[in-house]
Amino acid sequence: MKVLYFxxxxxxxxxxxxxxxxxxxxxxxDFKQYLNEQHPELKDETYQIAxxxxxxxDQSVVTNEDIIALIPPVSxx
Amino acid sequence: MKQFEIVEESINPEVYRxxxxxxxxxxxxxFTGHVREWTKxxxxxxxxxxxxxxxxxxxxxxxGDEIAEKWPGTIVAIAHRIGELxxxxxxxxxxxxxxxxxxxxxxxxxxxxxxxxxxxxxxxxIWEDGEEWQGSQKQYHSSSIMEDES
Numbered sequence: 129m130k131v132l133y134f135x136x137x138x139x140x141x142x143x144x145x146x147x148x149x150x151x152x153x154x155x156x157x158d159f160k161q162y163l164n165e166q167h168p169e170l171k172d173e174t175y176q177i178a179x180x181x182x183x184x185x186d187q188s189v190v191t192n193e194d195i196i197a198l199i200p201p202v203s204x205x
Numbered sequence: 206m207k208q209f210e211i212v213e214e215s216i217n218p219e220v221y222r223x224x225x226x227x228x229x230x231x232x233x234x235x236f237t238g239h240v241r242e243w244t245k246x247x248x249x250x251x252x253x254x255x256x257x258x259x260x261x262x263x264x265x266x267x268x269g270d271e272i273a274e275k276w277p278g279t280i281v282a283i284a285h286r287i288g289e290l291x292x293x294x295x296x297x298x299x300x301x302x303x304x305x306x307x308x309x310x311x312x313x314x315x316x317x318x319x320x321x322x323x324x325x326x327x328x329x330x331i332w333e334d335g336e337e338w339q340g341s342q343k344q345y346h347s348s349s350i351m352e353d354e355s
Contacts, residue, residue: 134257197325200338
């Protein structure tokens with residue numbers, strides 16, 4: 129899967145995207161846990177997960193075919 | 206232009222105003238949001254906006270759908286600029302036309318509120334002595350996940 133990072137999250141991780149291969153499909157909640165283990169810097173950050181350009185709920189499932197984006201609190205306008 | 210778009214160059218509101226006009230419409234409300242020099246006593250040098258472009262355009266289009274449902278007969282166009290913006294530059298334009306003015310005013314205000322809730326665009330303020338990504342000015346995000354309206 130492709131994982132995209134934006135704004136503040138992109139800066140603290142110093143990457144704007146990465147390729148991740150999961151050993152199995154995960155719920156969004158478990159995927160966040162997985163990300164926090166990979167990137168401890170994310171632990172205290174507030175963000176939502178978007179899958180294929182839609183916001184999803186914690187019980188949704190993410191797969192290796194998906195494009196995931198971490199969406200920090202938005203501030204457009 | 207597209208009806209809902211993220212752009213990298215300066216915004217001409219007239220383009221969007223004209224796009225929303227047809228012979229059925231008796232009113233157009235055009236909102237432009239600008240880069241402000243002073244925020245809470247701190248002087249901004251310039252702003253940098255970033256977007257998740259395809260999703261941002263999709264979410265702006267969703268706002269258009271919400272408006273069409275709430276205010277039938279309105280026509281909406283929205284553009285948001287990204288990149289480095291200087292003081293007084295236009296960051297966002299929202300044009301709403303309607304047969305009657307009230308719907309155009311209401312729908313236009315609704316659009317900017319929704320942009321601040323669900324559209325993945327981020328603003329970084331750059332000051333003389335530092336910079337910071339701004340978080341949501343609004344409580345985030347209960348409404349961002351589409352659910353069946355009950």
